[in-house]
Amino acid sequence: xxxxxxxxxxAPVEELHSGPDVLTDREDKLIxxxxxxxxxxxxRLKNRELKQNISERKIYADRVYWLVGTFLxxxxxxxxxxxxxxxxxxxxxxxxxxxxxxxxxxxxxxxFIVVVxxxxxxxxxxx
Numbered sequence: 001x002x003x004x005x006x007x008x009x010x011a012p013v014e015e016l017h018s019g020p021d022v023l024t025d026r027e028d029k030l031i032x033x034x035x036x037x038x039x040x041x042x043x044r045l046k047n048r049e050l051k052q053n054i055s056e057r058k059i060y061a062d063r064v065y066w067l068v069g070t071f072l073x074x075x076x077x078x079x080x081x082x083x084x085x086x087x088x089x090x091x092x093x094x095x096x097x098x099x100x101x102x103x104x105x106x107x108x109x110x111x112f113i114v115v116v117x118x119x120x121x122x123x124x125x126x127x
Contacts, residue, residue, distance in 0.1 A: 057119050064115045068108050075104045 081090040082097055092100075
């Protein structure tokens with residue numbers, strides 16, 4: 001197509017086509033084979049990436065589970081020691097204990113949400 005003073009003039013299809021008229025069967029098969037080979041390589045890379053993501057997710061899920069568990073056990077120990085302060089001599093002011101419990105709860109819930117969103121992404125995020 002070309003334009004002459006603002007109007008569109010169409011050219012015959014033969015003039016637009018500059019390549020070979022028809023691919024031979026051999027060339028067509030070669031192109032198909034190359035295309036399938038590239039698609040196979042792409043799928044293999046995607047599978048390798050998914051396997052690696054799964055194994056990493058398992059590792060980090062386990063680490064976060066133990067971190068949260070240890071954190072909660074330490075917090076429970078502090079609260080228990082405060083409750084038995086007459087026997088242990090361990091004292092924390094009430095406002096400090098409340099801040100500690102609130103902060104710990106927020107950290108545990110926030111960490112849990114982040115890990116769950118990473119371990120179980122939405123379908124549109126993982127594709």
